[in-house]
Ligand code: NA
């Protein structure tokens with residue numbers, strides 16, 4: 001059997017490394033013959049396309065995805081990367097090592113026929129701006145680009161920023177021109193897409209610690225022998241843990257690299273706890289709207 | 303009769319196309335006005351609506367261009383002066399376009415269904431409203447090019463008659 | 468079965484060429500050529516092809532295409548083009564081969580206002596090709612110079628291609644706009660020199676001797692139209708609009724000029740213009756869809772990876788790599804539209820360019836100029852097709868003239884490759900912070 005994977009990035013990216021690890025581990029746990037053909041550099045398209053392929057069981061069998069890309073099928077999925085969901089890296093790691101997210105996994109499997117085999121991720125998303133933003137006052141009215149999901153806009157609206165709709169591939173030019181004052185993203189993206197050239201101020205709001213599920217196409221998964229399925233699930237969990245450790249470590253290193261090179265000026269956000277209070281009603285309302293009030297409570301108390 | 307109804311169908315599409323291109327200006331202009339003047343609030347769905355309209359523009363436009371024979375082709379070999387050869391050459395092209403249309407329409411049904419199980423993130427619109435353009439465009443390419451094939455045949459017959467007499 | 472790279476490549480490229488020779492429209496030929504591969508390959512199915520095609524339209528950046536076309540169409544039907552031609556006449560009409568120079572000069576003016584080359588070929592060609600034929604110019608020369616000069620539309624800013632390029636590859640569109648100015652003007656000068664040569668050989672007449680009054684009149688008439696680039700570039704620099712949105716400013720301003728200032732566009736005509744814009748834009752945009760599928764299949768079978776590997780192995784160095792890049796863009800431009808080529812080839816070659824130490828902005832200029840030349844090279848050269856159909860001739864019969872006119876333009880491309888400062892000087896001077 002040959003299983004095909006896709007990565008939008010090159011061989012050095014943590015997603016790619018995590019998927020390579022996933023392949024190695026599966027081979028280790030499976031007695032039969034299985035090969036992994038991982039295509040890099042967006043050769044097979046972008047994440048949005050991968051979702052379609054996985055749903056249809058074509059072109060690729062596995063990949064790593066941002067949850068927002070699956071929101072079109074399963075509206076509760078954006079809960080996974082809702083801003084201010086996790087208190088810190090420990091909380092995040094505890095939640096992802098447990099099976100607390102299984103209601104979301106079930107919804108995804110039912111509605112999109114996509115199986116989550118593990119959780120990678122670990123980038124910390126911060127504010128990136130063309131001027132310094134270190135407290136609530138400076139944040140007030142700050143025009144920023146947010147990801148295209150209502151919950152993202154609502155959260156940043158709740159903390160006083162002015163969220164704006166701009167296509168991702170226009171963000172660089174929009175900041176340079178001053179159409180918006182910045183965006184929010186993780187260190188790797190700031191580095192890869194050179195956002196620091198136009199927005200050198202990084203404010204450590206740490207509002208999101210990314211969750212990036214390792215996903216398998218339900219259609220391809222069901223065709224595999226049971227022992228291979230078991231090997232994949234086991235390898236997925238472990239590759240996820242490997243990926244989380246790797247990425248959260250590299251995220252901090254990348255931010256430091258950019259700071260040391262003078263590309264970014266990093267500052268803390270004064271009274272970050274205040275933000276948590278401000279966003280709570282928005283989070284509750286969103287959870288209620290997707291019937292996930294209990295799940296949210298369970299994550300918070302974990 | 304058939305020609306008249308196809309012609310009027312095409313006229314409807316033409317009017318729709320003009321309206322959609324005009325309508326395309328609205329969400330993008332709103333986006334600029336909202337962000338810069340603050341007169342209206344920032345709507346996050348403008349980008350989504352713009353791309354929705356855009357997809358309809360492309361698909362309708364491609365259909366009209368099949369009816370008008372406006373899709374760009376490339377002449378490598380000069381036209382034959384033999385009416386039969388000319389007819390066959392035209393027929394091959396029209397049949398191939400029609401074939402592409404049939405495949406598009408047929409597999410487009412699945413694609414429309416695939417749209418039906420999804421909702422756009424900002425407007426929460428059922429994606430069927432854009433995915434439906436695929437089978438629709440396929441069907442119309444096919445119908446229009448088959449009618450043009452019929453016309454080409456009629457034209458060939460009349461020239462052949464003239465040559466004979 | 469699982470196809471090998473070689474077989475898939477042969478089926479795709481061979482099928483496409485065969486279909487094109489059979490005169491299947493290029494957009495459909497690209498789509499039809501994928502059918503055998505999809506039918507034979509077990510890992511692929513029609514769904515994937517349709518999805519690739521559909522998703523390629525799902526892009527905000529492509530909105531610049533209809534908006535810039537709308538602006539240009541409004542200019543053409545609002546008699547703004549006539550005013551530009553009047554200005555070009557007093558500026559260059561007194562030289563031998565007058566109308567030829569006017570043709571080039573008006574394209575430069577038009578290019579500064581519009582982001583589209585095809586609208587230039589159509590709008591200016593409709594007036595100047597008949598005028599040139601009437602004054603005794605060779606019909607083939609009239610067609611060829613109209614087509615070749617129109618390519619400046621996407622090289623001199625603003626430019627649809629640069630907006631797409633900047634968006635796809637994360638490069639400042641403002642810097643690309645500035646980088647295109649000098650190469651664009653150099654191409655204009657090269658074209659004028661060519662016209663002068665033709666005029667000497669064939670004894671072409673001058674068009675007019677301008678008087679002070681006619682010069683003043685022409686400047687006054689064109690002044691408002693010439694403000695468009697100011698608005699577009701100001702809109703981007705002042706941070707009012709993103710590059711894609713700037714296209715809507717150009718369209719809005721042209722509409723204002725046509726309906727309110729010159730009063731040459733009636734509300735009824737606006738409807739017709741919207742329709743024409745929609746139809747023409749969607750013909751090129753539709754081809755982007757099928758081209759994306761075609762390109763995606765090549766990628767699926769690893770063809771770009773082979774190209775990169777091959778080029779890295781050859782150890783060409785900066786200059787050699789740049790030459791190969793230009794050649795690849797020129798070659799693709801023979802068959803496919805510029806925007807899909809940017810999407811298919813540009814992203815593949817960017818890492819190659821960076822490895823060879825070519826600045827991304829210079830790489831962009833090499834790509835865009837080469838692709839602009841593709842607008843006049845058959846089999847698929849839209850501007851040449853348009854001007855040939857206005858002049859009532861077959862594309863093949865004007866080929867010789869096109870090649871003669873293209874040669875000096877290719878020389879300018881070579882200069883851009885050899886001296887990166889031609890592109891870099893202006894953006895470095897005016898936008899130093901886009902270079903870190
Ligand atoms: Na231009």
Ligand code: NA
Pocket residue numbers: 570571573574591612613614616617
């Ligand atoms: Na011209």
